[in-house]
Amino acid sequence: xxxxxxxxxxxxxxxxxxxxxxxxxxxxxxxxxxxxxxxxxxxxxxxxxxxxxxxxxxxxxxxxxxxxxxxxxxxxxxxxxxxxxxxxxxxxxxxxxxxxxxxxxxxxxxxxxxxxxxxxxxxxxxxxxxxxxxxxxxxxxxxxxxxxxxxxxxxxxxxxxxxxxxxxxxxxxxxxxxxxxxxxxxxxxxxxxxxxxxxxxxxxxxxxxxxxxxxxxxxxxxxxxxxxxxxxxxxxxxxxxxxxxxxxxxxxxxxxxxxxxxxxxxxxxxxxxxxxxxxxxxxxxxxxxxxxxxxxxxxxxxxxxxxxxxxxxxxxxxxxxxxxxxxxxxxxxxxxxxxxxxxxxxxxxxxxxxxxxxxxxxxxxxxxxxxxxxxxxxxxxxxxxxxxxxxxxxxxxxxxxxxxxxxxxxxxxxxxxxxxxxxxxxxxxxxxxxxxxxxxxxxxxxxx
Amino acid sequence: xxxxxxxxxxxxxxxxxxxxxxxxxxxxxxxxxxxxxxxxxxxxxxxxxxxxxxxxxxxxxxxxxxxxxxxxxxxxxxxxxxxxxxxxxxxxxxxxxxxxxxxxxxxxxxxxxxxxxxxxxxxxxxxxxxxxxxxxxxxxxxxxxxxxxxxxxxxxxxxxxxxxxxxxxxxxxxxxxxxxxxxxxxxxxxxxxxxxxxxxxxxxxxxxxxxxxxxxxxxxxxxxxxxxxxxxxxxxxxxxxxxxxxxxxxxxxxxxxxxxxxxxxxxxxxxxxxxxxxxxxxxxxxxxxxxxxxxxxxxxxxxxxxxxxxxxxxxxxxxxxxxxxxxxxxxxxxxxxxxxxxxxxxxxxxxxxxxxxxxxxxxxxxxxxxxxxxxxxxxxxxxxxxxxxxxxxxxxxxxxxxxxxxxxxxxxxxxxxxxxxxxxxxxxxxxxxxxxxxxxxxxxxx
Numbered sequence: 001x002x003x004x005x006x007x008x009x010x011x012x013x014x015x016x017x018x019x020x021x022x023x024x025x026x027x028x029x030x031x032x033x034x035x036x037x038x039x040x041x042x043x044x045x046x047x048x049x050x051x052x053x054x055x056x057x058x059x060x061x062x063x064x065x066x067x068x069x070x071x072x073x074x075x076x077x078x079x080x081x082x083x084x085x086x087x088x089x090x091x092x093x094x095x096x097x098x099x100x101x102x103x104x105x106x107x108x109x110x111x112x113x114x115x116x117x118x119x120x121x122x123x124x125x126x127x128x129x130x131x132x133x134x135x136x137x138x139x140x141x142x143x144x145x146x147x148x149x150x151x152x153x154x155x156x157x158x159x160x161x162x163x164x165x166x167x168x169x170x171x172x173x174x175x176x177x178x179x180x181x182x183x184x185x186x187x188x189x190x191x192x193x194x195x196x197x198x199x200x201x202x203x204x205x206x207x208x209x210x211x212x213x214x215x216x217x218x219x220x221x222x223x224x225x226x227x228x229x230x231x232x233x234x235x236x237x238x239x240x241x242x243x244x245x246x247x248x249x250x251x252x253x254x255x256x257x258x259x260x261x262x263x264x265x266x267x268x269x270x271x272x273x274x275x276x277x278x279x280x281x282x283x284x285x286x287x288x289x290x291x292x293x294x295x296x297x298x299x300x301x302x303x304x305x306x307x308x309x310x311x312x313x314x315x316x317x318x319x320x321x322x323x324x325x326x327x328x329x330x331x332x333x334x335x336x337x338x339x340x341x342x343x344x345x346x347x348x349x350x351x352x353x354x355x356x357x358x359x360x361x362x363x364x365x366x367x368x369x370x371x372x373x374x375x376x377x378x379x380x381x382x383x384x385x386x387x388x389x390x391x392x393x394x395x396x397x398x399x400x401x402x403x404x405x406x407x408x409x410x411x412x413x414x415x416x417x418x419x420x421x422x423x424x425x426x427x428x429x430x431x432x433x434x435x436x437x438x439x440x441x442x443x444x445x446x447x448x
Numbered sequence: 449x450x451x452x453x454x455x456x457x458x459x460x461x462x463x464x465x466x467x468x469x470x471x472x473x474x475x476x477x478x479x480x481x482x483x484x485x486x487x488x489x490x491x492x493x494x495x496x497x498x499x500x501x502x503x504x505x506x507x508x509x510x511x512x513x514x515x516x517x518x519x520x521x522x523x524x525x526x527x528x529x530x531x532x533x534x535x536x537x538x539x540x541x542x543x544x545x546x547x548x549x550x551x552x553x554x555x556x557x558x559x560x561x562x563x564x565x566x567x568x569x570x571x572x573x574x575x576x577x578x579x580x581x582x583x584x585x586x587x588x589x590x591x592x593x594x595x596x597x598x599x600x601x602x603x604x605x606x607x608x609x610x611x612x613x614x615x616x617x618x619x620x621x622x623x624x625x626x627x628x629x630x631x632x633x634x635x636x637x638x639x640x641x642x643x644x645x646x647x648x649x650x651x652x653x654x655x656x657x658x659x660x661x662x663x664x665x666x667x668x669x670x671x672x673x674x675x676x677x678x679x680x681x682x683x684x685x686x687x688x689x690x691x692x693x694x695x696x697x698x699x700x701x702x703x704x705x706x707x708x709x710x711x712x713x714x715x716x717x718x719x720x721x722x723x724x725x726x727x728x729x730x731x732x733x734x735x736x737x738x739x740x741x742x743x744x745x746x747x748x749x750x751x752x753x754x755x756x757x758x759x760x761x762x763x764x765x766x767x768x769x770x771x772x773x774x775x776x777x778x779x780x781x782x783x784x785x786x787x788x789x790x791x792x793x794x795x796x797x798x799x800x801x802x803x804x805x806x807x808x809x810x811x812x813x814x815x816x817x818x819x820x821x822x823x824x825x826x827x828x829x830x831x832x833x834x835x836x837x838x839x840x841x842x843x844x845x846x847x848x849x850x851x852x853x854x855x856x857x858x859x860x861x862x863x864x865x866x867x868x869x870x871x872x873x874x875x876x877x878x879x880x881x882x883x884x885x886x887x888x889x890x891x892x893x894x
Contacts, residue, residue: 024457025457255608255609255610255612255613256600256610256611256612257611310637311635311636311637311638311640312613312614313613314607314612314614315607315608316612318605342640343640344638344639344640
């Protein structure tokens with residue numbers, strides 16, 4: 001566990017954005033909870049986090065890089081070469097003193113470096129050795145991602161560190177194990193380490209890769225062009241090196257008689273957390289958020305409260321942040337936010353929707369519309385797909401989500417963005433469709 | 449707070465209703481038979497209208513008080529010796545009781561001090577935070593139990609740890625009796641916090657005569673932190689009056705000065721950073737209305753900004769009661785300007801939008817003051833619209849003021865608040881009851 005008395009430990013803050021006013025009989029309370037962690041004392045700028053620490057000063061971390069070595073990685077052969085280069089670039093980004101390992105993945109998982117069920121400690125010598133070992137990587141065999149994750153878990157847990165992170169690269173479908181096996185592996189790894197997942201090329205399954213990232217609280221993305229892998233790996237590793245606190249959980253306390261309708265992360269990506277609750281004492285539950293560097297995330301909390309009379313006020317939820325301790329207890333990070341409900345007969349107050357809540361409700365609907373539209377398109381329902389993707393174009397345009405709007409424009413011809421009138425493109429590059437699907441959950445923050 | 453004229457649900461079967469329904473769609477209940485809910489008028493601010501001089505109420509023969517031109521000039525004051533009047537016994541007033549206005553002989557702004565520093569440390573600028581005030585439940589001491597579910601403890605934030613309900617706050621109901629005068633403030637039944645505030649006090653004039661001071665403020669709900677505004681304004685005005693009167697300042701000049709001091713106190717709230725829990729993008733400067741009265745053995749002075757009112761209720765109910773203030777409201781202005789008759793103006797949805805208030809975004813501060821020399825004993829009812837919404841005219845107010853108000857001011861204030869709550873309590877209710885003339889000192893007050 002990180003030592004919180006150090007000045008460079010990030011400070012967490014919780015802000016609640018909501019319209020607490022409910023009309024008579026109103027029961028649903030919506031709030032956007034913004035959690036921000038900023039480095040204490042020593043930090044210059046948020047992006048400088050990876051360079052914040054000199055050797056031995058940063059939080060102790062362990063990283064496992066899982067590289068797909070299945071037979072398909074040789075088609076084209078540049079794919080394997082780019083994967084090797086990208087892994088080497090990621091290794092170069094490792095901070096001195098970080099524990100690391102490289103795993104070659106096929107239908108079984110092999111330790112490429114350092115081997116022997118151990119982790120290497122990064123310094124100039126081990127980095128060279130690791131890059132040397134990468135040359136031995138060759139393509140051949142199947143794909144069973146669950147085995148890679150289990151090996152990564154075994155290796156990462158061998159080190160007594162606070163931050164455990166994986167980076168997973170695949171180019172194909174998880175064909176050599178049952179979907180249940182992957183699910184079981186994800187279940188056993190969840191909460192033990194975080195993992196970013198990348199699909200290279202276009203022969204992989206979007207839902208598999210996003211599912212891995214979602215379960216292990218990391219990011220998912222497509223790297224359609226293998227040549228772009230090195231830059232992406234470097235960036236991923238920089239982000240991983242910037243993490244300072246692991247296993248942060250969002251703790252929600254709600255009073256008697258209330259029900260939590262949903263909890264989801266809404267920025268930077270939509271991530272459903274409702275079903276990931278673990279009970280934490282009377283009327284409180286924890287929702288995992290993974291590890292944090294210098295960053296800010298938004299969560300949408302929806303609570304159903306019992307009816308109360310006009311003029312009544314109650315606390316609908318108390319939001320705090322906790323970190324589990326080795327002895328089984330939890331440490332409260334101090335910051336907290338209050339979600340309130342106030343019943344009023346002022347119609348102006350009770351009918352207005354908080355701009356943050358409205359914005360993220362739209363962003364969540366945008367992600368859902370894209371998913372549904374692409375699914376309908378695959379199943380041949382042109383009308384349904386047109387309607388859903390048209391709605392997505394409209395939402396992206398209204399909310400200023402320019403990145404998603406651009407991706408949508410590669411899949412549909414936009415006739416009128418404001419009205420959501422679109423035509424499906426007759427021919428869509430597979431990479432464009434997969435990019436849209438993978439990045440559909442990316443949101444933009446509300447314009448201030 | 450605005451109140452929809454139609455019902456939200458059928459009073460018989462609770463079926464939700466559409467607007468315009470005349471009968472319940474589920475049980476057929478005749479909705480026209482439902483008594484109309486009492487008017488609940490919003491306290492809103494409205495910019496852009498030029499406040500007009502208040503009209504004289506017709507019933508009472510009071511001296512004409514020209515309004516000062518803005519805050520920069522001294523109000524014209526009436527000396528008691530200028531005016532014919534009688535004391536409460538009906539005999540001519542003694543000629544040795546003049547109250548000459550005092551002030552710097554070189555300053556044209558007699559009695560109005562603009563050199564007063566803001567003195568932010570002298571009074572609390574924000575309402576006492578109940579979350580801070582609430583004692584955290586500690587083992588061994590008396591643990592607070594929730595008033596709503598009676599089973600949960602109260603957390604340091606002031607909410608129940610079991611059912612989450614907010615606990616009553618200090619300002620939800622306040623009463624104060626100070627010698628012959630009293631004030632009561634209540635949250636009402638429909639608002640979640642009390643945004644009204646009052647201050648009462650008594651002091652001795654230089655000639656040894658007693659003076660009674662009552663200040664009542666109503667926070668503007670559409671502004672940020674209205675509760676802080678009303679508290680700061682009432683305290684500052686009360687302190688200013690109690691400081692100025694013993695120095696011999698003419699009560700009407702003191703009133704003018706006190707309103708300006710109160711407005712400075714409210715203005716300074718706008719400079720404070722918003723509290724963490726209120727980071728709404730649309731912030732209005734804190735604002736409130738103010739009405740105050742000064743009662744001396746011979747003189748009754750009222751001052752106001754906004755739509756809080758003062759009423760004169762004589763002990764002898766055969767003589768007419770009177771409203772002493774003229775609202776700074778849209779409807780009052782329309783009537784005063786002759787553009788609408790009273791019925792039309794008050795039927796308009798803008799009727800209760802106020803055109804004058806204390807606050808940094810006030811259009812132009814126009815403190816109104818008026819002085820009266822009642823020729824018979826009575827009480828002054830100083831109140832917010834939470835009360836007068838349920839007793840608008842002076843006659844209606846006189847009906848609900850107990851006959852013994854002169855000697856039982858606290859009880860009377862409680863009765864008046866009760867009248868508002870019985871009527872629906874749609875807004876915060878604050879009432880101060882001040883007897884005129886001041887009972888002689890040492891008199892036993894029943």
